[in-house]
Amino acid sequence: xxxxxxxxxxxxxxxxxxxxxxxxxxxxxxxxxxxxxxxxxxxxxxxxxxxxxxxxxxxxxxxxxxxxx
Amino acid sequence: xxxxxxxxxxxxxxxxxxxxxxxxxxxxxxxxxxxxxxxxxxxxxxxxxxxxxxxxxxxxxxxxxxxxxxxxxxxxxxxxxxxxxxxxxxxxxxxxxxxxxxxxxxxxxxxxxxxxxxxxxxxxxxxxxxxxxxxxxxxxxxxxxxxxxxxxxxxxxxxxxxxx
Numbered sequence: 639x640x641x642x643x644x645x646x647x648x649x650x651x652x653x654x655x656x657x658x659x660x661x662x663x664x665x666x667x668x669x670x671x672x673x674x675x676x677x678x679x680x681x682x683x684x685x686x687x688x689x690x691x692x693x694x695x696x697x698x699x700x701x702x703x704x705x706x707x
Numbered sequence: 708x709x710x711x712x713x714x715x716x717x718x719x720x721x722x723x724x725x726x727x728x729x730x731x732x733x734x735x736x737x738x739x740x741x742x743x744x745x746x747x748x749x750x751x752x753x754x755x756x757x758x759x760x761x762x763x764x765x766x767x768x769x770x771x772x773x774x775x776x777x778x779x780x781x782x783x784x785x786x787x788x789x790x791x792x793x794x795x796x797x798x799x800x801x802x803x804x805x806x807x808x809x810x811x812x813x814x815x816x817x818x819x820x821x822x823x824x825x826x827x828x829x830x831x832x833x834x835x836x837x838x839x840x841x842x843x844x845x846x847x848x849x850x851x852x853x854x855x856x857x858x859x860x861x862x863x864x865x866x867x868x869x870x871x
Contacts, residue, residue, distance in 0.1 A: 669871050679869040 642702045645674050648693050663688035715781040722774050729767055759818040765811045773804025790861040798854040805847030809840040816840075 649659060660670040665685065672678050673685075686697055693699075780797040788794055836842065 665871065672869060673871045677869065678871045679866045681871050685871050 640704050640706045641676075642704055643673060643676050643678075643700060644702055645670075645689070645700055648695055648699050652693055654693070659689070659692060662692045711781065711784055715778075715785060718774065718778045718781055722771075722778050725767075725771070725774070755818065756822055759815065759822050762811055762815040762818055766808065766815055769804055769808040769811050773801050773808060776800040776804060790857055790864045792861075795854050795857045795861065798850050798857055802847045802850030802852075802854065805843050805850060807847075809843035809847065812843070813840045 649656065656670055656674065657667050660667045663670075663685065673681065681701075686700070689695075689700060690697060776797045780794060780801065783789075783791065783794045783797065
């Protein structure tokens, strides 16, 4: 997939664990794992907003577009 | 849910009742040596009569295939597997069952007209109504089309579930 999720990187920079983030944004750890591993088909604006709010970042820090070769 | 349970009960009764009826009829026919097709005994077996007999026997088989898959479909719905692979497969099989039944029935009717010297029956009689082979063929196509719809719905459901 050409959209890459850099949530791991941002979490590492903030020194935060996945389950902590999941708890704060109100989604299950299983769903957060789906998002982190790139298996998610889409992300709601509300989820993105919550992630950006908790991690104090921009959507571009989490989502990256890589041109398919 | 209650109507679904009733539907499953009706299909189960119909399915097992039909099997029992076929078995009893066959058993009675064989045990009393009065086996016949449509009340007619065939002592002189020629290729046309044998083909007619094969198609007469194929008719209930294709019918049972369709009913069996309707039964399986009801079970899937009761389990809550609405947009799943088994549901999709059952819908397709019901469709193919109906299509095959209508083809077998049409050929059987045609052979019947030859065997019993009735005349051409393909376009005559039984054209209108739910009993007609044309309607059953169309119904079969509808089920095959519904399989496509369910596959589409399954993909949408999966996408929805994977929206975080």
